[in-house]
Amino acid sequence: MGHYLLRRLLIALPSLIGISVVLFTVLALAPGDPFADMVQNPNVPPEVVMNLRAKFGLDDPVWQRYFRWAWAMLNGNWGFSFISRIDVDQLILGRLPVTLVVIGASQVLALLIALPVGVISAARPYSWFDRIASTLAFVGFSLPTFFTGLLLILLFSIKLDWLPFVYRADIAATGMADCLICCTHQSQPVAARSARYTNGSQSSLIENSRIRSRPVKKVGSEKPTKASVLAIRSNQEYGRAAE
Numbered sequence: 241m242g243h244y245l246l247r248r249l250l251i252a253l254p255s256l257i258g259i260s261v262v263l264f265t266v267l268a269l270a271p272g273d274p275f276a277d278m279v280q281n282p283n284v285p286p287e288v289v290m291n292l293r294a295k296f297g298l299d300d301p302v303w304q305r306y307f308r309w310a311w312a313m314l315n316g317n318w319g320f321s322f323i324s325r326i327d328v329d330q331l332i333l334g335r336l337p338v339t340l341v342v343i344g345a346s347q348v349l350a351l352l353i354a355l356p357v358g359v360i361s362a363a364r365p366y367s368w369f370d371r372i373a374s375t376l377a378f379v380g381f382s383l384p385t386f387f388t389g390l391l392l393i394l395l396f397s398i399k400l401d402w403l404p405f406v407y408r409a410d411i412a413a414t415g416m417a418d419c420l421i422c423c424t425h426q427s428q429p430v431a432a433r434s435a436r437y438t439n440g441s442q443s444s445l446i447e448n449s450r451i452r453s454r455p456v457k458k459v460g461s462e463k464p465t466k467a468s469v470l471a472i473r474s475n476q477e478y479g480r481a482a483e
Contacts, residue, residue, distance in 0.1 A: 262311065268302045274322055338419075345423040350430035358438025362446060373435065380432035389425040396421060 275292055278284045293299055297308060312319070318328040355379075361370040380388075396403045405419055 260310070261306065263301055264306050268305060273298055342419050342422050342426065345419070346426035347430060349423060350427035350434060353427070353431045354434035355438055358435045359442055361435070361439045362442030365443065365446075369387055370439075374439075377432040377435045377439075380428045381436070383428070385425050385428060389421065392421045394424055 247478070273293070274296075275289050275298075278289050279286075280290070293304075297305055300308075316329065321328050321331055324331050357373050361373045364370055
């Protein structure tokens, strides 16, 4: 497991560096800069704007600015937000607890929906439940989350008036009901994808159950039960972990 994680980290590091180079270059070459509004403001002297550009190195070559930014990021200096008027690290840390709560709740909700739906669909192939679950999974996987989020707001906030319309970041002050819509639409693609993966995995186990599921079949039954499928899956995962 340690070698696998190390190998994955070594693969992800060049990708991360490449993505940062591309994004930084695109943003640096884009027209405009943070002090464009000051240039158009007649109350701000041109010398002030020139000093600010020199202070933040906006007139330096792109490659120098990138290495300066990367070194500052590694040292924990993430810059200053001119919009929020606070340091970027404080801005991120202030939103981090709520973000972790929303992401964690979305993942748990997605798994609570996807695992039972996938197992039941695999145990009852071509049934009405399987067809409906497959259709909803494909729809949920295809629709973008921003579209379903708007639909949930229109339905539960405007039409039914059950949930708040505006989501605020302070969960302690507003309650978990404020982030219910956010958690629901964030769990949509994860639930759809996990349901399809679970269905495919359990279906393959059922097809190969003639060899490995005979000891756990019910007496007089030719089809494997749900318990046998889960037992086979557990044995396979245990064998992989032991390897």
